[in-house]
Amino acid sequence: MKSIVMDGDNRKNQERDDRSNSIHTFNLTKTFNNFHAVESLSISVNPGDIFGFLGPNGAGKTTTIRMLCGLISPTSGTGKIAGLDIVKDSLKIKKIIGLLPESSGFYSWMNAREYLVYFAALYKIEEQIAKKRIQNLIEKMGLATKSTVPIGYYSRGMKQRLGLARTLINEPKIIFLDEPTLGLDPKGQQDIQRILVDLNRENHVTIFFSSHALNEVSSLCNRIAIVNKGRLVAEGSIDELRKLVGDSSEYLLIRLLNLPDTQKALSNIQLPIKINSNINNPTKEFIDVSVLDAESHSINKVLEIFISSGLQIYEIKRMNRSLEDIFFKLTDSKKEQKLHQDIKPEISKNIDKNQNITGSKTGSKLQNHGGEQ
Amino acid sequence: MLELYRHDIAGTFYSWKGGIWIVTAALIFSLVAYLLLTDKELSLLDQGEMLFTLTEVIISLGIIISVITASSSVSTEIESGTFESLLLTPVTPWKISLQKLLSIITIWIILYVVSIPYIFAVAGGTNLGISAILYVGLYGTLLIIGFSALSIAISGRLRSSKNSIMTMIMIVLILLSPSLFFASSLKKTDFGLTLENINPVSHTMNSLDSLLVDNEQLLSQQLSHIWPVIIFTIICIVFFTFYTRKFEIKGL
Structure with a gap:
């Protein structure tokens, strides 16, 4: 599979800024009327991570992503993307990130090429660079033969690929994906996963990946956060989460x-x-x-x-113990409370122990915020 | 910035809205002009009154088309999920909405240009043609900017095409009612007089009436009608700016 060719200058800049492709939130909270969609969420995503963001329906995953991407404002708490504040610098953040929402809408009367040209213009990408980049993305997403067909005739898989192409049009340093493979056939899922891995390896793009597909998350992500009812239940690598729920894999x-x-x-x-x-x-x-x-x-x-x-x-x-076991154990509300009581002392020790490794690419911070409940 | 405008214009004319509206408007102008010039009873009207009737139709139609198009502009994008993609780009919601407003004003300009030959046809042989064209342009543009700005703000606020179109149609009907539906006795009641005084559409129609029927062609004679329309437009633009400056996606 062909990889995305980045413009020389952009690539150099991207490599230089690689260390700043991080995401940090501190006590991020979003309340709709009296409903707490996200409550005191504190997570850290290191540059170059493929970060899995797991949780059952209504856990607050999409709301969190929307806050991080500047689509909604947090009720309280702060968040930083590549060092930029998610509220004050939302326009600057939008220039360096890409988001593939759970269900993207498309202009059915446009074709893929026109659609990408339109978005390239909104990002103010120079016409020649945009042309080259669009051709590259269309080929990479396997849309070359259908690039002049109106999007209205596209299948869900093709639309999802086009959505991903749009997400990548500005060569983002950080990509947010909200259930990117939902409704895709196994081939479509595999293709999208491969593109994401390539982007992460070759362009050092930080990927924030929200999904229900636990197998997908366990195979792609080096770090995972599990949220339930708007709260962070656990954060760490799969091995660390295994230890968290049962001391042993x-x-x-x-x-x-x-x-x-x-x-x-x-x-x-x-x-x-x-x-x-x-x-x-x-x-x-x-x-x-x-x-x-x-x-x-x-x-x-x-x-x-x-x-x-x-x-x-x-x-x-x-x-x-699979990620599925871990997920169900951590998101089961009755067990969740018990688990918090059991592991709280151990977690405190682990947090102290892991503080000095936070920031390294694979160094995962083992946290449990359940004790704050 | 221009890309959004071009895209909105292309979208409007690709879908049924733009093209069909213009063709329908041209057919309505043709029918009204034909009836005014050939119908036995209507042709007995004074030529100024004929022209006034035609300008009323042009402005009313312009308002209705603009309001329906603007009311669905943002909400349709929200309903189809395309607005979220736009908000993800480094373009502010205000700029996105402004481009939509410009594309609707463009439709009005096309409609206005289409109406000019009909005005000339009905005004033939009088000195009212140019005045009618200028004042229809002035009032029409001010009202269309105002109503479209208000409609776009409401469209973004209500996030539902059905609700925003219904709301705006109700507002337009209330404002058009003194000119189109009120009997002269009702106009003289306190309610009728108050509605006329604060109503930009009534001021427009009264101004065109005095201009074309009573032949009061001096600008100073029309200023008392022009100011309320300008104030209405400014209020609508302020409302538009306030409600489109920040936009949040709703839902979990």
Whole structure:
């Protein structure tokens, strides 16, 4: 796949400014009437990061992106993009960022080339440079054969590619993507992911990526923030988030037959190690017990106790904690509160420990703001 | 800046709005002029009154076309999701709205140019033709700037084409009603007089009436009518500037 050719001067400037392609928010809050869409959100995205921004529907992801891009003003708190204030310098910020919204609208009567020429003119890009850049983007997005067809005839995938081309027309230093692959076929998703990775690697573009596709986020992003109900639940690399929810990336799943006495027996037994179970919400047939400390001697002890208590084991599986597990665990409101209580002391230690590595490309700051609730 | 203007003009004429409006207006002018000159009863009217009727139609039609186009200008973009992309560019919402206002004024200018031959046809043989053209240009442009600015501000405020068009049509109907629908007895009531005094459309129609029917061609005789229209336009521009200077995308 062809990469985007940047104009010489722009590329040099971009490389020089690479270190400033950061995003920082401090207690960013947006309230609509009495509804807190985003509440005291403090995140840091380092230059060159592909930053995943995860959360369930209504978590405040789009509102956060809109505040960062200057489309709405925060109710309180501050935010900086490449060192520029998101309220005072919104026009300057718009020159150096690109946003692909969740659902872009297009002028159906224009074709792709006219559409990009129009936006290039709004960015005041010199005509010759714009012409070259547009041709390059049209080829890269695979729209070359359809560039003179009215956009009204485009499929969703083609429109999304065109939206991405528009996002890149000003050669942004920071790109915000709000569910960029939503509704695309696997090929379309893969193409967009590849373009994003190329941009990040070759042009050092910082990418702020909001998505529901957890696999996509785990494969693309080096750092992740999880938000729920407008609040930051956790921030860090996937490994750090794994530690946050279960101390280990692996755990053992023991599936017990849900017999008449199983629940009572399970609640009465004393185990030497920490377990989680769905004892309060079991399925008709099974009760699942997860052993977080999956060392062999611990497992043996647990199994011995289970058998001696008369519990019927249906199966035992070694599981890897996926981003999906982490996501559901962190965004489950009941568990969220418990988790905050459990991990708060440890997190405080980690924050102290990680303060000196904040700012490095891969150094992730492990945070939990749940304790502030 | 010009790119936005060009784009809006192209969009207006690509869609049904621009072209169809102009053709429809030309047909209406033709019909009115034909009836005024050939209908037995209408042709009995004084030529000044005929011309006054035609100028009333030109200005009313200009206002209605501008208001409908302007009321849907921003809200249509919001509804179709294109406005967010525009707001992401380093162009202020005020500049985006100003370009929309300019493109609507352009439609009025085209409509005005189309109306000139009809004015000449109806004014034939009198010295009223030039005055009619100048005053229609002056009042029409002031009113169209005012109403379009107000419509664009309301369109951005209400974010719904249906609601903004309905709101503006109601405002226009209220302002047009003394001239078009009020009986002379109603005009003389306190309500009628108050509405006439603050109403820029009534001042326009009264000015054209005195100019074309009563032949009061001196500018000084028309100043008392021109000022209220200028004030209305200024108020609308202030309202436009205030409401388009900042624009926020709504929704979560």
